[in-house]
Amino acid sequence: MSTKQEEYEKSQLYRIRHSAAHVMAEAVLEMFPDGQVAIGPAIEDGFYYDFDLPRTLTPDDLETIENRMKELIKNKADFTCEEISASDAKKLFHDQTYKLELIEGLESGKLDDDGNPTDEKVPITIYKSGNFVDLCRGPHVKNTSQINPHAIKLLNVAGAYWRGDEHRPMLQRIYGTAWESKDELKEYLWKLEEARKRDHRKLGRELDLYSTNDEVGQGLILWHPNGGMVRHQIERYWDDQHIANDYDLVYTPHIGKASLWETSGHLGFYKENMYSPIEIEDQEYYIKPMNCPFHLHIYKSQLRSYRDLPLRFAEKGTVYRYERSGVLHGLMRVRGFTQDDAHHFCRPDQMAEEVDFTLDFSINMLRAFGFNDFQAYLSTMPEKRVGDEQMWQDAEAALEDTLKRMGVPYEVDEGGGAFYGPKIDLKVRDALGREWQLSTIQFDFNEPERFDLTYIGEDGKEHRPYMVHRALLGSMERFFGVLIEHYGGAFPAWLSPKQVMMIPIADRHNDYAHEVANKLKEVGLRVTVDDSSDRMNAKIRNAQKQKYPYMLVIGDREMEDSQVALRRRSGENPGAMSVDAFIALALDEIERKI
RNA sequence: GCCGGCGUAGCUCAAUGGUAGAGCAACCGCCUUGUAAGUGGUAGGUUAUCGGUUCGAUUCCGAUCGUCGGCUCCA
Structure with missing residues (x-):
């Protein structure tokens, strides 16, 4: 859990938003006395509450609910907290099936009141305000008068699974925003409006940058001449920088035989995201979802000496991944995209330097595109993993040391690494203050093993190299989308399709x-x-x-x-x-x- | 994939159970212009697709495709 998040949870604004969620639930239950309430937390910039209601809500309903909330706030109801036993809680919420499930979780000590796994057994508390009682850990404002009725607004309704599980009931989620002052609300709404104006899908059409087409297929991007020119400029700079920094540029095919993906393990752990195989002369081939197996074979194409390392193979490699139709989004989430990929191979004694180099290179690359505000996330060893613990510890230490040395603010996601290695993800903040994850730098202990990568050491024996997989811009598509929104379509002259x-x-x-x-x-x-x-x-x-x-x-x-x-x-x-x-x-x- | 909304001219949007309309863009003229829209005309649509209800559907219903807001997942 991040420190920023913890700070937020202590703030008055957090209480206001969380309390606003309760007031909203009260208003909704007035409209639908048989409605079921699920969970309603404060989130970044606002709050939501999930409901199971007899009918679907309309935008008009939102207005009604918002108006009723404002009235309820004016009643100056106190928020009172009370600790109760599990059995009392069950009695109190006997007709609220979702709450009963939460109480079970609390009682068994495995889940907190948001239904998230927890180690500590928390006391069961309820908060009352007006005519609404909720199972809730708090904290809340003391009185609804601390919620500014002119600084709240309901934004939209959307579907959301109970507990985020697609096998469980679909609930209706109402999103709202709440602030301390009317001006802050106004500023937030202005920001939303500005974001709409900068939407890369809108600008993509207006500036004739790219399109998608029904007949071509979902999530497949057509780069128009203008977008193509921007991409060309990005790639040209990218190529120059890589060559100047001891990368070797490589090119690899779009398909590879099934056995390649068996060796790499992708058919084992990544098949869900891969397209069906193509049959060519009785052999199955798969369209690549990743570039690494090919790069590994380039490494293996000759005997490598410890003197050759580090080796850096870079490729703007186009990959295809199956993404569920509902998740596709403009340029940000597509089915075919080009990663600015590279794989570094190094000796254990070069690891620290290699990680230093990579992060430094990444940040310099992003700065060229007008990003100056970075936030890193270090993901460490998960339960399920490959590779021995020492390797993990060494790699994690190398990553963390680099972050410290370079003074990049970072947060640690304990156990959040992929099964094959720890990683650093870099997020940038754009002109509107929104965060985007672009770079990723990850160790891979899996594939060097699977492909039996070696180098001949000073001792004349075979050793296993460390492998780092990295993408700096992420993918050309997503990066282009972020760039469009960052600049609002007004690219600096060097990137501008027309000057x-x-x-x-x-x-x-x-x-x-x-x-x-x-x-x-x-x-x-x-x-x-x-x-x-x-x-x-x-x-x-x-x-x-x-x-x-x-x-x-x-x-x-x-x-x-x-x-x-x-x-x-x-x-x-x-x-x-x-x-x-x-x-x-x-x-x-x-x-x-x- | 799931829940909900939407799909009308290249774009932005009107309209109606009785053979669809505007602005901008496009095209053809006129104007020859000093820092964010000069002006006249022409053309452009099987109202996403398929099926159903109806004397009649673009409108009502269903399915499909696409898209938007979310959920889940992610470069």
Whole structure:
């Protein structure tokens, strides 16, 4: 459990939200006296409560419930806490099946009042407010008057499984948000609105970046020319950085024989996510869900000496994974995607340095794309695992030491590692303060064993190398989605699919505009000339909407003096300058990635 | 996959149990313009698909596909 979470749970805001959930439950039960209530905690930015109701809720219901909540708050009801025995609790909640199940869990000491596994046996407490009594650990505000009725809002209804288990009943979850002041609520709603405006699916269409298509299939991305240019720029930078940092670029096929996936273990533990095999001359082949087996075979293609290590094989490898239809989401969650993958092979004595390098490289890569706020998560040894304990401890120590040395804030997820090794996940915070998980750096103790990877040591004997699997951007698709939202579609010039829009004022300026455009193209700038019959104002408007970083207005004055008049996307208007001055300015900003 | 919503022109959205309409975009003109929409006209739809109810369905019902909000899972 994170420290940030613990701090939140102690805050007044947490109490307000948790209490608002109770008030909401009271309002809902007034509407549906036979309704069943499940669980209603405070969450980031708000709260929810799950209900089992005789009918589905409509948006109108939400409004009714919200209004009733505001009335209930005005009643200034006290929240009172009481510890009771399990049998009393069962009597009290005799008609609430979900609560009874929670009481069972509490009684047996295995589950807490949210139904999560716990080691400590907690006392059973109930909280009363107004006409509502809930099985609840608290804490709450003292009185509903501490909830600001002008700072709450119900947001939406959604389905949610009881206890998050897809085999159990589907409940109706109402999400709401609550703050201390009306202004904070307003700011939060503004943020939601801003997020909607920046939604990569909306911008993806408006800026003609990518699309999906029914006939092509769900979760499969068509990168349009504009998106393709952004991707090309990302990849070009990525390639250059990797080559400069002692990576070897490799390329591997999209399919591999069944036996490969048996050796790697994927048919054992990852089959759920793999597509059905293709039969070729009586052999089964699978489309790859991961790149690692191929990279391992490249390693194995020759005898490796301890002097060769570390080896770093990098590939923008396209993989296909089965994802349930309901989870697909724009570019963020797709069925075919390209990982910016790499596998490092090193000796035990190189481990610390290798991890240092990887995290440092990762952070530098992300900084280039405008991300400066990082949060790391270290996941350690789970119960079910491969590899001996010493390896785990060494690897975990290497990961943690690196985080400390580099001063990256991190939280530890005890036992949260994959069965094959511990890992660091890196999250970045975007322009709206939202967190996205991009990089992952994980040890793999499984595959080197399965493929029997070795190197010849100084002692002339065979040794097993350590293997690190890492993706920095994650996948090109998801990263592109995050980038679109981070920049709100206004990419910095170096990434922008289109960089310069030439805006001749009248037809007589067209030839000169094209002439300048050619000059700009020669130095590598991506230029468009708007020689349509639109007025200048309309041309500017169109270029703004397409988020061109530079607009060059050309009229009689510019033509006469061999100049261009620069207008920036920001609205800033530096005015006339020579073509060379503009070239210098643009190339400098592109070079500096601003 | 599950629960719920939605699917009308390229986009954003109207309308109706009785043969669908606007704005923007597109196309063709006119205008030749100084920092976010000049103007006239033309064209564009088997109302996602399939089936059912009905004299008649785009509207009502069912299924399928897609999509949106969540749950679960994840790069």
